[in-house]
Amino acid sequence: MRQKKTPAVANVTVLERLREAGLRPTRQRLALAKLLFARGHRHMSAEELFNEAKTHRVNVSLATVYNALHDFTEKGLLREISIDSNISYFDTNTGNHHHFYFERSGQLEDISEDHISISSLPPAPGGAEISRVDVIIRVKA
Amino acid sequence: MRQKKTPAVANVTVLERLREAGLRPTRQRLALAKLLFARGHRHMSAEELFNEAKTHRVNVSLATVYNALHDFTEKGLLREISIDSNISYFDTNTGNHHHFYFERSGQLEDISEDHISISSLPPAPGGAEISRVDVIIRVKA
DNA sequence: GGTGTCTTTAGAACTGTTCTAACGTCCTTG
DNA sequence: CAAGGACGTTAGAACAGTTCTAAAGACACC
Incomplete structure (x- = not known):
């Protein structure tokens, strides 16, 4: 059973991205960043990310999700998009x-x-x- | 003291607009429509319209303001615009x-x-x- | 003028988000 | 390695904007 979880590479690059952005790579931020940036571009709401974290057994509070999303956005790792009057999406494609x-x-x-x-x-x-x-x-x- | 309030013309056209849209021209809808369409194009939030109504001594509940804005939007008299994650504006310019x-x-x-x-x-x-x-x-x- | 349908209303409920204040964690610096 | 301080995290409360509810009121049509 050689089912190693996806290799360290992803971790490393995510870690680097956080560092470069000037954000302390805490356990929670790393986990969330991995979910966000792991594969391709995504559009996620806070609630979605929160749930995805739960199903991946990543224990973070909702407040932390919001904090991380805003911190990431501020540092240019994400872009916020408001379409509907009551949901914000965060886009991993910042181009x-x-x-x-x-x-x-x-x-x-x-x-x-x-x-x-x-x-x-x-x-x-x-x-x-x-x-x-x-x-x-x-x-x- | 001949200070008649602005003439019937405005009322009539507003009334017609409501009728044409298939909306019963109730006292409240008429009053709100007059505030909205009286002069030029406007961008208003529900709260703003509610307050403007108050200062004009138009007694309507906040729920009615929301109802009217949505009814008007549905009938094409207004256009809704979401910019910020938690405020909706309604634009009287539907072009x-x-x-x-x-x-x-x-x-x-x-x-x-x-x-x-x-x-x-x-x-x-x-x-x-x-x-x-x-x-x-x-x-x- | 009566009748049924639509509208309004006050206030409660709801939703997404932010705040609060206590607690953890990490990184110094000696 | 210990102590201190800055920064992060947390649960839950608070908040803002909006929608819902149920009851009362207005309107249109016969």
Whole structure:
């Protein structure tokens, strides 16, 4: 039975990412980061991550999940997306891109930036700095 | 002292709009609709409308404000916009357009559609129908 | 004017999120 | 290695915005 759990590599890189971001790699943050960044890009709500942690026997409080998500977001490891008035999603893809939002299921799907081009962006009033442009395509499905 | 309140014209058109939308023009809905549509386009939260009603001596419950906003939205008189994770704005401009969002003040400002052009919109997965495209430009101000 | 349907209401309930204050953990520095 | 301090975590309470509930009220149509 050679079923070793996924090797140290993942741990190491996750650990490095936390360190680079200036976040102490605590047991909880490491576990959550692994869940988030383990495979591919994901869109997760706090509640989802909390539940996933539970099913993986990772004991963290809900407050810690929120803290971690916000800390990660602040340090640029995640990007927060508000679609619905009462749920926030956190996107592990922090690059420039946009989203499909499936109204029925509440799921998100990435749209790579080069599929959408915004031309003649109007100047921000008062010369204010633009912090981000979000495009959300709502889909009836 | 000839200070008649603003003339019947506004009332009539608001009343007609409600009727056309298939909404019974109750005292409360009329009053709220007048506040919303009286002058120019507005972005209002439920709480704001509720307070504006109070200061105008319009007695409505908060539940009624929510009911009216949702009814109006369902009938196409308003458009709902979610920016922040916990506040919904209702936009009296239901035409195709986008928004600046001023992060500091929480205010919204319209961007007319022809200031933004989205090219090569990707096909909605599974041929699903697109119900709306929202562009929000977040501005540090 | 009576009748049935739709609307309003106050307050309770609910949901997602944040706060609080006590406790743990880790990293010094001597 | 011990003590100290900064930083993290925790459970549960608190909070904000919104929705629900059940009862009372308004409206439209015959």
